[in-house]
Amino acid sequence: MKIGILGGGQLGRMLLQAAANYTVETFVLENDALCPAAHLCHHFVLGDIRDYDTVYNFGKGLDAITIEIESVNVDALEQLQKEGIRVYPSPSAIRIIKNKIRQKEFYYHHQLPTSEYIITQNLADLEDHKSFLPAVHKVGEGGYDGKGVQVIKDETAMHSGFDAPSVLEKMVNIKKEIAVIVAMNDKGETAIYPPAEMVFDPILNLLDYQVSPAILPEKVLWKAEAIALKVVKELQSPGLFAVEMFVDDHDEVLVNETAPRVHNSGHHTIEANYSSQYDMLWRIMLQYPLGNTDPILPSAIVNILGAEGYSGNAKYEGLDDVLRMENVFVHLYGKEHTKPGRKMGHVTIMSKDYQDLTHKANKIKYMLRVIA
Numbered sequence: 001m002k003i004g005i006l007g008g009g010q011l012g013r014m015l016l017q018a019a020a021n022y023t024v025e026t027f028v029l030e031n032d033a034l035c036p037a038a039h040l041c042h043h044f045v046l047g048d049i050r051d052y053d054t055v056y057n058f059g060k061g062l063d064a065i066t067i068e069i070e071s072v073n074v075d076a077l078e079q080l081q082k083e084g085i086r087v088y089p090s091p092s093a094i095r096i097i098k099n100k101i102r103q104k105e106f107y108y109h110h111q112l113p114t115s116e117y118i119i120t121q122n123l124a125d126l127e128d129h130k131s132f133l134p135a136v137h138k139v140g141e142g143g144y145d146g147k148g149v150q151v152i153k154d155e156t157a158m159h160s161g162f163d164a165p166s167v168l169e170k171m172v173n174i175k176k177e178i179a180v181i182v183a184m185n186d187k188g189e190t191a192i193y194p195p196a197e198m199v200f201d202p203i204l205n206l207l208d209y210q211v212s213p214a215i216l217p218e219k220v221l222w223k224a225e226a227i228a229l230k231v232v233k234e235l236q237s238p239g240l241f242a243v244e245m246f247v248d249d250h251d252e253v254l255v256n257e258t259a260p261r262v263h264n265s266g267h268h269t270i271e272a273n274y275s276s277q278y279d280m281l282w283r284i285m286l287q288y289p290l291g292n293t294d295p296i297l298p299s300a301i302v303n304i305l306g307a308e309g310y311s312g313n314a315k316y317e318g319l320d321d322v323l324r325m326e327n328v329f330v331h332l333y334g335k336e337h338t339k340p341g342r343k344m345g346h347v348t349i350m351s352k353d354y355q356d357l358t359h360k361a362n363k364i365k366y367m368l369r370v371i372a
């Protein structure tokens with residue numbers, strides 16, 4: 001079977017690593033010949049995933065196609081789907097998710113719990129909603145990795161909002177941030193991973209540290225699972241989805257956003273779950289039975305980010321010490337250049353003891369540094 005991936009970043013790379021277990025001919029489209037996935041696929045095509053003709057021509061000879069990022073040309077995927085190429089997730093799901101306004105309205109219309117919101121067209125519009133503060137302003141399209149999100153605590157911060165169609169969301173009193181990965185195949189059968197719990201770096205706004213399965217009261221767990229499952233069923237699309245949710249101070253569960261693809265919150269599943277998120281997506285695309293999502297052991301993920309003050313050819317300080325640690329797995333994404341905050345890799349830690357996970361995660365965060 002011939003299967004294509006739009007995007008050749010680290011997620012594409014890990015997806016291709018899992019492809020090695022199956023008989024599949026892989027194709028990657030990406031506009032950087034040195035991207036993390038380039039040398040792991042059978043056929044690398046240089047080109048822009050946002051361009052209609054490029055995506056259409058890339059996809060037309062394939063059996064199926066998937067994405068590792070939402071900023072793709074959805075019109076081309078729609079045309080390919082019409083011509084019988086299977087697309088995971090379906091173009092209609094990408095269209096909803098790609099735009100934060102449409103995504104938020106989707107939750108609202110399907111009675112999926114999410115924070116209250118207002119749509120703003122520009123900065124002048126935002127000024128009219130002072131009474132809605134404190135809030136979080138999210139740009140409709142083009143935001144990524146925290147760059148399209150602005151916290152607006154009070155009137156004095158209003159100028160930092162977006163002068164483009166955006167969502168203004170009520171600030172949630174977040175107790176926990178969790179993510180639940182849900183898989184759905186062509187027949188509509190689903191599999192659900194245990195939730196992961198995230199801690200964010202308040203400065204870089206990137207996933208900093210994560211533990212899975214999250215420690216949650218049973219009722220919160222049930223709510224989170226039911227909501228994540230409903231999101232995917234209402235999207236009516238096969239594929240793999242990461243549903244990010246907030247648990248607030250009243251133990252209510254609210255959907256934050258959904259990624260319609262393999263996700264950073266699922267890196268640990270490579271070692272820590274019987275079927276990884278990457279393996280699961282291949283099973284779906286190759287139309288095999290779904291895998292077992294059970295955890296083998298609890299796990300933590302630490303991101304390896306470029307250290308402040310260093311830009312250039314990456315060097316990994318402390319790597320030997322990390323590799324010596326028990327039940328610790330290092331994944332480097334093969335990026336030649338580092339810059340402050342760039343995602344260069346991740347480390348997965350496994351242990352039956354949560355305290356051991358936290359201890360090792362913190363130790364690794366300080367031990368391992370990406371310098372130039």
Ligand code: ADP
Pocket residue numbers: 115136138143144145146147148149169170171172173174177200244256257
């Ligand atoms: P991105 O798509 O860039 O990851 P998110 O929508 O996930 O952006 O927002 C990034 C972070 O901002 C969240 O992980 C959360 O910590 C915070 N955040 C987002 N929405 C809200 C909200 N309504 N209330 C409080 N904090 C929020």
